[in-house]
Amino acid sequence: MRSSTFIVAGVVLAAATAAVTGAALLRADGPAQALPAEAGDLSTAATVEVRDASGRAVLSGALAAAAADSDGDVERKAPLAATDGSAASGEAEVEVSKSKSGAAEQELEVDVKGLAASTAYTIHVDGRAAGSFTTDASGEAEVELSSAGKR
Numbered sequence: 001m002r003s004s005t006f007i008v009a010g011v012v013l014a015a016a017t018a019a020v021t022g023a024a025l026l027r028a029d030g031p032a033q034a035l036p037a038e039a040g041d042l043s044t045a046a047t048v049e050v051r052d053a054s055g056r057a058v059l060s061g062a063l064a065a066a067a068a069d070s071d072g073d074v075e076r077k078a079p080l081a082a083t084d085g086s087a088a089s090g091e092a093e094v095e096v097s098k099s100k101s102g103a104a105e106q107e108l109e110v111d112v113k114g115l116a117a118s119t120a121y122t123i124h125v126d127g128r129a130a131g132s133f134t135t136d137a138s139g140e141a142e143v144e145l146s147s148a149g150k151r
Contacts, residue, residue, distance in 0.1 A: 032146035035106055039130040039145075041096075042106045043074045048092040049124045050080060050112060057083050058121070059090050059112060073097040080112065088114035088139070092123075099148075106147040115139045 050059040061078035068074050073096065080090035090112035099105050108130055110123055117139045123131045133143040 032107070032144040032148070033131050035108060035130060035145040035147045037147075038128050039106070039108070039125050040128055042094045042108060042125065043076075043096040045076075045094060045125045047126055048078050048080065048108075048110070049127075050090065050110065050115075051122045051124055052116075053120060057124075058115065059083065059088060061090075061092060063092070063094060071097070080110075082114070086114065088112065104147070108145040109143070110145075111140075111142045113138075113140045115141070 045063055048061055048063060049057040052058050059080040060083050061080040063076045063078040066074055066076045074094070075096075076094045078092045078094075080092055082088040090110060093107075093109045095107040095109075097105050108123070108125065110131075110133070112121075112135070115121065115135050117135060117137050119139075120132060120134045121141075122129055123133070123143070123145070131143060131145040133141045135141045
């Protein structure tokens with residue numbers, strides 16, 4: 001009986017460790033989600049919003065204007081502020097670059113904190129859906145969307 005208790009405890013511990021490790025990989029080091037073509041040209045985008053399941057914007061920010069660097073790459077950022085006066089916040093970053101083949105590659109990274117825990121949200125750029133994510137148990141999330149698809 002005692003050995004079966006240890007086996008069950010070991011299985012529970014292993015499952016919990018795998019769940020925590022998996023969550024960390026999805027947050028910071030996971031593969032990029034595919035950025036849909038409907039997101040449009042991110043180099044000219046003006047606003048980024050995080051919306052809840054009812055479609056209400058909970059975070060919003062304006063992308064700073066930026067000139068292209070010598071390689072033609074563009075990087076722009078937007079602080080995301082809560083629309084309801086809460087302490088939720090975040091940041092969105094847009095990167096547009098040319099691949100070796102000359103095709104434009106776009107990335108959108110969004111980091112949020114202070115949102116409702118374990119809740120699904122969508123990301124919108126200039127009113128167009130660009131992706132989705134679910135916050136962790138602390139109300140935080142990191143998501144990367146890329147036109148190059150999953151990496």
